[in-house]
Amino acid sequence: MTWRKGQPWRRVHSLDRLNEQIRAAYPRAVPPATPATAWGSLADDAHSSDSDHFPHYYAALGKVAVVCAGDFPHAPELGLDFGEAAEALRLSKDPRIKYVIFDGRMFSSYAAHGYAPYTWRPYSGKDMHRTHGHISTVATAAADDPRDWQIGEDDMPITDADAVKIARAMVNQKVGGSSSPTVGELLQALEPAIAREGTNPTELAAALAGLPQVDPAKLAAQIASLLPATQVKQLADELARRLAS
Known part of the structure; x- marks a missing residue:
């Protein structure tokens, strides 16, 4: 089944949680200080239907189409350095991660192009992701796991x-x-x-x-x-x- 514009969709719960964490950790960087589009999930016309930003149907994630991708701004002048968050995610080896892209580099949870899992490698896409970062999750039930992400030692939640x-x-x-x-x-x-x-x-x-x-x-x-x-x-x-x- 293929999702079409106007049909219901949702973002996977793990990315909902990551969005909450980053906004709470870096309140100065939330919109309107940064463009709302820098926090996007749903694909625009520039994305193909193969993109993780495009809603897809997965049996493990229910009957509603889901988006398994999220973008987050890189705004170090506002306290949000996505490079630091991306590196923390890489070191965490969180099983919910499919891949992360930032500043002309990417890493994935699987080996690719001669690079081991969770190892930075060059990114060759059209958008080098200099002003924002991208994270895609796996398309299994793990994507709806709402546990906290490790986005940096100083930003880890405490009880x-x-x-x-x-x-x-x-x-x-x-x-x-x-x-x-x-x-x-x-x-x-x-x-x-x-x-x-x-x-x-x-x-x-x-x-x-x-x-x-x-x-x-x-x-x-x-x-x-x-x-x-x-x-x-x-x-x-x-x-x-x-x-x-």
């Missing part, structure tokens, strides 16, 4: 429990000790830190003393529950950077 541990560890490292500090203990640690900034420690301590007591562990858990895991990781990294400076 809420991990976020709580990170926040608690950062506070403990600054204050000292292994137990969760109270606001009073934090106030004692404020003076040497804020003195370096030229702030009056007495005035600041007096202002903070009127605040209700806070359990840092509970606060960290509340923050973690309100933010996507990738944003929690970015927040933790930024806090760690500022506390270390």
